[in-house]
Amino acid sequence: MQSFINTNLISLSTGVPATTFSRKQIMIAIYAAIVAFLTYTSVFAYRKPFTVATFDGLVFWGIRYQVLLIVSQGLGYMLSKFAGIRFISEMKRFGRWKTSAVLIGISWFSLLLFGLLPAPWGMLCLFVNGFMLGFMWGIVFSYVEGRRATDLIGSAMAVSFVFAGGFTRSVAVWLRDSWHVPEQWLAFGTGLVFAVPLIIFMYLMERIPDPDQQDIQERTVRVPMSKEARLQFLRTFGGGVLALTITYLFLTIMRDIRDNFMANLWNELGYGKKPAIFTQTETITSISILIMMSLLIIVRKNIRALKLIHWVILTGFLLSGISSLLFISGKISGALWMQLVGLGLYMGYIPFNSIFFERLIASFRIAGNVGFLIYLVDAWGYLGSSFVMLSKEIFKVNLTWTEFYPNSVIIFSVIGIAGTLYSWMYFSRKYNSMMNV
Structure with missing residues (x-):
């Protein structure tokens, strides 16, 4: 069969060995989940807190400065995803902490320059910031992939950016309101708060043991992927x-708009003076998603778990679309809609960033790594997100965010449902055909 299929382990047709977790394995999984969660929460502090600043009155080339900053960072992030298709997939497993230190150091320095330079030069600073931080997800996830407990660990890590999106913004609002930090310094200041914790958590990441023999038997060994292996x-x-x-493209657009313009949405809904609303709503979503995704650890057969994840994503699209329809028709409140649409989006977004490709690789016994697939779909997802945000400004769409966003969610949910159903049928048939070879 194909050279990238790992035939030295168990074949597709033999199923999954029915092994249990030892006390040591459980403790390692819990440790890895907590450390991965805290590490990426700290990384997020260097990325999104600047979005609480609206920079009212600043407009360049007919586009609001806030949008230009978000798009600039998004473009840098998107380009890093294209670069990461090769960089992350070919990355060796040693020296990762040094790479992380350089990337985060440069991203933080760019936030320092952002505070010093006048508008619109901040666009260049945030472009660099986004490019550097775009590699961090793949680096951190490389510590935890290829384990029988990756469903739990990866889910904990993935929900960190749900929680962190609200928590780090709350810290930025606290700096603004309690310490009167100017808007252009909020990003650097929030990074300063998280600098020492991030150093500690990266050290703890390095202490996570490598996958054991049972992990490798069930989930395959994870190795760098050459260009030929990727092709x-x-x-x-x-x-x-x-x-x-295509499915992830629309998920990213919906999730990214909500994440980047969360402050605007809450302001329009009447919650702009309540900084805790960011943490409260995103914490509820985080816990719900973590419980839902980590339960997949009990599904030992990889192809069965892969099919089940498709249905979780499908349900997420349905929840997002239906809740948006109810909000537009006045059947539910704005706060409830924000909660439900966030939950639905992350029911799709979290699996793609943690366990979907983990189970895909394990199902087909692929000798490779998750980073290649995550960065492949991420690159196109962020390209689409940048295009939609710019289109609203360039084409002067005269809708508020609470008008533009729910209507967009309904349209994109329909497309996402179709893409998810097709993917489910494709991989089910592919698995059956490969089993019968």
Whole structure:
């Protein structure tokens, strides 16, 4: 069979060995989940807190400065995803902490320059910031992939950016309101608050033990992927990857707009003077998603888990679309809508960033790594997100965020449902055909 299929382990047809977790394995999983969660929460402090600043009155080239900053960072982040398709997939497992220190150091320095330089030069600073931070997800996830407990660990890490999106913004609002930090210094100041914790958590990440033999037997060994291995994967699974990329494209657009313009949405809904609203709503979503995703650890057969994840994503699209329809028709409040649409989006977004590709690789016994697939779909997702945000400004769409966003969610949810159903059918048939070879 294809060279990237790991035939030295167990074959597709033999199923998954029925092993249990030892006390040591449970403790390692819990430790890794907590450390991964805290690490990426701290990383997020260098990315999103600047969005609480609206920079009212600043307009360049007919576009609001806040939007230009968000798009500039998003473009940098998007380009890092394209670069990461190779960089992360070929990354060795040693020296990761040094790479992380350089990337975060440069991203933080760019926030210092952002505070010093006048508008619109902040766009360049945030472009650099986004490019550097775009590699961090793949680096951190490389510590925890390929384990029988990756569903739990990866879910904990993935929900960190749900929680962190609200928590780090709350810290930025606290700096603004309690310490009177100017808008252009909020990003650097929030990074300063998280600098020491991040150093500690990265050290603890390095202490996570490598996957053991049972992990490798059930989830395959994770190795760097050469260019030929990546091309071979795309030749074999091209139709499914295309469907996943389109599905994730619309998920990213919906999630990214909500994340970047959360402050604007809450302001329009009448909650702008309540900084705790960011943490309260996102914490509820985080806990709900963590429980939902980590339960997949009990589904030992990888292909069964992969199919189940498809239905979780499908349900998320339905929840987002229906709640938006109810909000537009006045059937539910704005606060409830924000909670439900966030939950629905992350029911799709979290699996793609943690366990979907983990189970895909394990199902088909692929000798590779999750980073390649995550960065492949992420690159196109952020490209689409930047395009939509710029389009609203360039084409002067005369809608508030609470008008523009729910209508967009309804349209994109329909497309996402179709893409998810196609992906489910594609990989089910592909698995059955490969089993019968």
